[in-house]
Amino acid sequence: MSNYSDKVRIGWERLQKAGNDPELLGYALVSFHGALEDYFRDWLAANHSVEAETRYKVLDRQTAHWQELMDLMQQYGNLSYEARSRIINGNRLCQEVAHGNRFQGTRADVEDYGKFVQKLIANPYVAAPTSPNGNATSYKPTNALQVNSLSEALRNEINRSNNNPVITSYLLCAVGFVGIGGLHRLYNGKILTGFLWLFSGGLFGVGQFVDLFLIPRMVEEYEQQLRAKAGVSPFGVPLHQPVVATSTYRPNGNQLMVKLIEAAEKNGGSLTVTQGVKATGVGFAEVEKSLKEMFKSGYVRIDNDPITGAVTYHFHEL
Numbered sequence: 001m002s003n004y005s006d007k008v009r010i011g012w013e014r015l016q017k018a019g020n021d022p023e024l025l026g027y028a029l030v031s032f033h034g035a036l037e038d039y040f041r042d043w044l045a046a047n048h049s050v051e052a053e054t055r056y057k058v059l060d061r062q063t064a065h066w067q068e069l070m071d072l073m074q075q076y077g078n079l080s081y082e083a084r085s086r087i088i089n090g091n092r093l094c095q096e097v098a099h100g101n102r103f104q105g106t107r108a109d110v111e112d113y114g115k116f117v118q119k120l121i122a123n124p125y126v127a128a129p130t131s132p133n134g135n136a137t138s139y140k141p142t143n144a145l146q147v148n149s150l151s152e153a154l155r156n157e158i159n160r161s162n163n164n165p166v167i168t169s170y171l172l173c174a175v176g177f178v179g180i181g182g183l184h185r186l187y188n189g190k191i192l193t194g195f196l197w198l199f200s201g202g203l204f205g206v207g208q209f210v211d212l213f214l215i216p217r218m219v220e221e222y223e224q225q226l227r228a229k230a231g232v233s234p235f236g237v238p239l240h241q242p243v244v245a246t247s248t249y250r251p252n253g254n255q256l257m258v259k260l261i262e263a264a265e266k267n268g269g270s271l272t273v274t275q276g277v278k279a280t281g282v283g284f285a286e287v288e289k290s291l292k293e294m295f296k297s298g299y300v301r302i303d304n305d306p307i308t309g310a311v312t313y314h315f316h317e318l
Helices: 004-018 022-046 052-057 066-077 081-098 107-122 144-159 165-178 183-187 191-199 206-230 253-266 273-280 284-296
Strands: 270-272 300-304 311-315
Touching: 004 022, 004 107, 022 052, 022 066, 022 081, 022 107, 022 300, 066 081, 081 107, 081 300, 165 183, 165 206, 183 191, 183 206, 253 270, 253 273, 253 284, 253 311, 270 273, 273 284, 284 300, 284 311
Parallel strands: none
Antiparallel strands: 270 311, 300 311
16 A cells, blocks of 8 residues: 655654745645645545456556546545635646646645645545445454544544534534433543443433533544654644664765766666665765756756655756
């Protein structure tokens, strides 16, 4: 399966570095869009409601393109027309970037699209894939880890129609006053007390009433747990950034370009910024600046790696 979560992470990293640079903003958009494409392909390939031939087909990027992916997601995954329209616009902008055109958007546009992609992947509009017998996949929790997974599944299922967890928690709490207590606690990951409330009528109604004042904090704590589990900050930015050491020798100017061309030649005519740093020992900013200069001069073209999501520079003459 494709690691679309890595592409989302790369997208946020690029956006963080981009400032208002149109080219760097375009690269960030390409990463987000690539993550969504991988997610759609993986989801369709794993859904046994989709014909076997089609499931194999969607994994072939040369055969199944965006138009067909969105048609299938609307048919099998309940993708909304609003989401489809937004994806089509994102795809158009990505194609312009991939063909060397100036990105026609703003930082806010890219950030909004990143949040849209992240939300679609984490709390999809689509239904869960079904098992081979046509029934929805069932879960049989036998330990604490599986029960916690069930709690997250409950939250994701409800959030498909309502993305405000505080409101949802209050609605679930209100259900407790007509006989089914503790749902709001299960929704917010408090498994043990959730079942206690469930089997005691919300602790005889008293606990259910007290929770009306505790729900906002309860929601905030669970949101923090989910973000920590995903390895991101409260703003959706990855917490742990890799550190890359550089060597003592640091070529610059024309020397750096020559080193990058040599590295691309050894790599079959293409090169990423990370590969350039590894080959030359120069920092990311300098390598990226040099590659962008060659791109502006027309000696290389830019594309997005279908597997890693990394921006790749292709040298025509190698």
